[in-house]
Amino acid sequence: MTNSSYRKDRVGGIVIVAVFVALVMGMLGLWTKIRHDVNTPIEIHLLTSDPKQAADGEVNSENTEGIVISADISKHWQNNPDTPLQTYGAQYDLVVYDNSGYDLVNWSVVLNIPERNITLDSYWNGEWVYDKQSDIIMFTPDDRIETITAGDYGTFGAIMISRELMDITEVTFTGSRYKPITKYWLFWLILILFVVWITSVVAYILYLNREKNHRRIAEKLNNVIDQTMRTFANFIDTKDKGDTKGHSSRVAYYSQKIAEKLGMSEEEIRDIGYIGLMHDCGKLATPGGILGKPGKLSAEEFNVMRFHTTNGGKILDDFTEIKGIKDGALYHHERYDGKGYMEGLKGEEIPLVARIIGVADALDAMSHDRCYRKHLDRETILSELETNKGTQFDPKIAQIVIDMINSGEIFV
Numbered sequence: 001m002t003n004s005s006y007r008k009d010r011v012g013g014i015v016i017v018a019v020f021v022a023l024v025m026g027m028l029g030l031w032t033k034i035r036h037d038v039n040t041p042i043e044i045h046l047l048t049s050d051p052k053q054a055a056d057g058e059v060n061s062e063n064t065e066g067i068v069i070s071a072d073i074s075k076h077w078q079n080n081p082d083t084p085l086q087t088y089g090a091q092y093d094l095v096v097y098d099n100s101g102y103d104l105v106n107w108s109v110v111l112n113i114p115e116r117n118i119t120l121d122s123y124w125n126g127e128w129v130y131d132k133q134s135d136i137i138m139f140t141p142d143d144r145i146e147t148i149t150a151g152d153y154g155t156f157g158a159i160m161i162s163r164e165l166m167d168i169t170e171v172t173f174t175g176s177r178y179k180p181i182t183k184y185w186l187f188w189l190i191l192i193l194f195v196v197w198i199t200s201v202v203a204y205i206l207y208l209n210r211e212k213n214h215r216r217i218a219e220k221l222n223n224v225i226d227q228t229m230r231t232f233a234n235f236i237d238t239k240d241k242g243d244t245k246g247h248s249s250r251v252a253y254y255s256q257k258i259a260e261k262l263g264m265s266e267e268e269i270r271d272i273g274y275i276g277l278m279h280d281c282g283k284l285a286t287p288g289g290i291l292g293k294p295g296k297l298s299a300e301e302f303n304v305m306r307f308h309t310t311n312g313g314k315i316l317d318d319f320t321e322i323k324g325i326k327d328g329a330l331y332h333h334e335r336y337d338g339k340g341y342m343e344g345l346k347g348e349e350i351p352l353v354a355r356i357i358g359v360a361d362a363l364d365a366m367s368h369d370r371c372y373r374k375h376l377d378r379e380t381i382l383s384e385l386e387t388n389k390g391t392q393f394d395p396k397i398a399q400i401v402i403d404m405i406n407s408g409e410i411f412v
């Protein structure tokens, strides 16, 4: 898995968990709010006797929560005028205005009566109960007004007989607030979050599946490339009977170790492995008699032999996807002092990949049997690398290999 797809996987996971946490918090908040609204009774005291003021919400009480009550005498008359039994009959109209944004439920009203010994003549839209001891009337609405919907109002009233007309100014309203869940803005936020969350989860699952597929295909392709390269390298090694089996693979391995020490990127290290596998592909065009000849080559044979670099360059001419693969074949026999072949390039004129392959190639040649000689021992190899630092080999790369042999990282 690449770092970037790992990062995307993680970010996706974090977003889903974060939205889920926000969703749960939102639901908890909404649940708490609804329970609080329903279970917290409100109690409001009057208020005003002016219905117009009440309807406009203009009242002199505090904390009315948008609920205003007006009490008003709409008509009145005298009974037994100018006698000791003179009383007043009056129609008392009360209105509950609900501007609270909630429906009002389970509500009732208590009215304090300023007069003693009133007579409750008749009433409507609810039950009026007169408590003579306390001079209060308790009102409970009937089913016509027992729920006052948000923005609406409920009216109720009574005809009462009393010695004087009464100004009803002390009214206590108690009730509960209710509103459908869809009226809470938090509900819509939760709904949006839920849609976002579900969409994210589905998208994330699809993304993970696609990534998994991509990774599987990429892995397979990489394996195919790797196996193709190794198969081709086996061709080369089989042709070059003089070299021990696996020469190209070992050169690839040493080159990758050197590339690691040089701090190359993961991709460059992978590529130099392929460059190592292919460095001697030009030998496919070299006559077998020369490649497998025990003993020293004649000058003419050596001249033919040298061309495996040029031929390698030609074979790999179209292989542009792996940067430096052609250079590895063309220049791996150049020497740091300029005395190599075919171009006689010197120092850093020789591409870095070719300098790496050059040292790796020489190391494998020294540490394994060849048709013309047995492998060299560890001390001799170290001394050869040391002696040829800066002449045959790039001194920095030769030193890296010396260090790896000494530390046991490369076993010879």
Ligand SMILES: [Fe+2]
Residues within 6 Å of the ligand: 279, 280, 308, 332, 333, 361
């Ligand atoms: Fe070579």
